[in-house]
Amino acid sequence: MQEKTIAVNDKSFLIISLLGKGKGGYSYLVSDVTKRYVLKQIHHEPCAYYQFGNKIEAEINDYNKLNKIGIRIPTMLDVDIKNERILKEYIEGDTIYDLVLSDKMQSDFLEQAHEMCHLLYEANTNIDYFPTNFIVQNEKLFYIDFECNEYMDEWNFENWGIKYWSKTPEFLQYIKEHS
Template identity: 70%
Template sequence: MDIISVNNVGYEIVRLLGKGKGGYSYLAIKDGKEYVLKQIHHEPCSYYQFGDKIQSEINDYKRLSDIGIRIPKMIDVDVKNERILKEYIDGDTIYDLVCRDMMTEDYISQVREMCSLLYPANTNIDYFPTNFVVCNGQIYYIDFECNNYMDEWNFENWGIKYWSKTPEFMQYWNDHRQ
């Protein structure tokens, strides 16, 4: 097993959870407890411009926490090695639920409740369904990425296109299945 350290504390890497625009997220274990360990990467992304990624994660976490969005707790940050340790939220992603025809109207209602907090705070999140996990019937936004509000990228104009088997969702699914 691989060990990755966050501020000189080693965590056993169990498996890759996913790769996003800004980093790789791994399921990690320490003393029998599960965590998400995110390693920032600097791979090019044609449709998104980054500044200081680790500082953006810290700032975005604080912003979303202050707004009151259900997100995993940020436990530790290793700025030098660009690593973040956060709470692991166990459950299926909205993406997986859409794939298995297990979406419910309640999950849409919950994301709309998040929007009712985000929009007045001039904030959008990345509404792509891989960024949401359902745990005990509640959805959690497991990414920390957020940006200033723009109609083009809000849930109603962009995100909703990926929360059911729309043509946009099916195109993504076809392009990314293994």
């Protein structure tokens, strides 16, 4: 069987696995033999509930904004504008989604989410609070997506995100629809 590789600015990486598909791209766990990374390949598949502009430009701008705000995110290591690929630090750990699913969610992770919200709301910003976008590594919460938007009450953590951070009817319905 031939190993699959993918390049970022002419540097090849071995694809280990597909981590997930989001509104804007596919994320892969990749390796350069010495270290693991996440490679996001932008896609242009339609999304009925979200409007995109230039996705690669938005990723770069959102990354810079979240860094400036002080949100714990993976480091963006390289961007291949031509092929619409982003190489970022791999944060190993369980997602909040997996922790909720396995009844291992801790109140400290919610407290850390609220601390992030405090910084974000002061900067008039929301992020995508869906629990697959958060990983816990060494008891610290990381937002592993770079998507952020102008703050709206409807999409803040307290009104939308929190509905998926425990086994709520919304969380259970999501599992039912995506299993």
